[in-house]
Amino acid sequence: xxxxxxxxxxxxxxxxxxxxxxxxxxxxxxxxxxxxxxxxxxxxxxxxxxxxxxxxxxxxxxxxxxxxxxxxxxxxxxxxxxxxxxxxxxxxxxxxxxxxxxxxxxxxxxxxxxxxxxxxxxxxxxxxxxxxxxxxxxxxxxxxxxxxxxxxxxxxxxxxxxxxxxxxxxxxxxxxxxxxxxxxxxxxxxxxxxxxxxxxxxxxxxxxxxxxxxxxxxxxxxxxxxxxxxxxxxxxxxxxxxxxxxxxxxxxxxxxxxxxxxxxxxxxxxxxxxxxxxxxxxxxxxxxxxxxxx
Ligand code: AMP
Numbered sequence: 474x475x476x477x478x479x480x481x482x483x484x485x486x487x488x489x490x491x492x493x494x495x496x497x498x499x500x501x502x503x504x505x506x507x508x509x510x511x512x513x514x515x516x517x518x519x520x521x522x523x524x525x526x527x528x529x530x531x532x533x534x535x536x537x538x539x540x541x542x543x544x545x546x547x548x549x550x551x552x553x554x555x556x557x558x559x560x561x562x563x564x565x566x567x568x569x570x571x572x573x574x575x576x577x578x579x580x581x582x583x584x585x586x587x588x589x590x591x592x593x594x595x596x597x598x599x600x601x602x603x604x605x606x607x608x609x610x611x612x613x614x615x616x617x618x619x620x621x622x623x624x625x626x627x628x629x630x631x632x633x634x635x636x637x638x639x640x641x642x643x644x645x646x647x648x649x650x651x652x653x654x655x656x657x658x659x660x661x662x663x664x665x666x667x668x669x670x671x672x673x674x675x676x677x678x679x680x681x682x683x684x685x686x687x688x689x690x691x692x693x694x695x696x697x698x699x700x701x702x703x704x705x706x707x708x709x710x711x712x713x714x715x716x717x718x719x720x721x722x723x724x725x726x727x728x729x730x731x732x733x734x735x736x737x738x739x740x741x742x743x744x745x746x747x748x749x750x751x752x753x754x755x756x757x758x759x760x761x762x763x764x765x766x767x
Pocket of ligand 1: 647659
């Protein structure tokens with residue numbers, strides 16, 4: 474596995490692989506790697522010849538009061554994990570190379586970025602779309618892999634790739650969870666023992682929502698109410714948002730009549746965690762039969 478900390482070296486390698494006819498799979502991350510990241514690397518390894526994982530804590534996607542400085546960084550540990558998962562290159566450019574003095578170009582995806590996390594974290598997705606565009610330009614992947622954990626991010630990137638004719642295939646892979654259901658996240662490291670227990674409420678509340686839909690509930694307000702109540706019962710938890718949205722437009726739905734994204738963001742102590750689940754309504758005939766049987 475190669476460790477590459479220079480943009481020009483990475484770009485040269487990418488050009489070389491292209492010339493050799495090799496396909497490049499790419500997994501952009503901010504490091505502090507866990508199974509969620511590694512599942513993306515392993516899948517990339519199955520489908521492409523050369524797998525590049527980038528580790529870059531992107532300052533322009535953090536708000537002023539957010540955790541940029543304390544975000545966990547451990548390149549030695551990440552190196553070992555990435556190697557074991559099958560990465561061929563770790564690309565970790567310094568901030569000074571990515572954002573040179575006078576840097577002034579940004580990518581902004583309208584509409585999809587003013588809801589959910591975009592509403593709570595103004596400028597976040599502009600930072601994400603910009604850095605991903607830059608990384609795509611340097612790494613020149615054939616396929617890039619993202620996690621469903623950051624559902625809105627994946628949708629924003631897909632839209633950006635489509636709108637700007639980037640010509641890269643985007644694959645979105647399932648959320649990897651701890652045994653108790655908590656979605657793996659680098660930020661879970663911030664949690665105290667008690668907070669870690671409290672954090673299970675995110676997935677439990679999503680399971681509750683899924684159960685309600687499976688039993689025929691089609692009113693998003695009722696599901697949001699149940700999820701909100703469940704989270705509010707945990708004293709250390711504070712809701713940022715609980716939303717049920719269309720999986721493409723990310724707009725709130727009035728009725729669950731097709732597949733929807735149930736997305737939540739919750740502060741556990743000072744740590745903001747996100748999670749989501751996609752649910753399909755049960756067919757009308759099925760819920761009607763169920764209604765008769767009661
Ligand atoms: P991050 O390092 O948090 O920016 O994440 C890098 C990539 O890994 C993103 O595409 C995330 O969606 C993905 N990812 C993070 N956590 C998980 C998880 N628990 N399961 C699957 N993918 C994940």
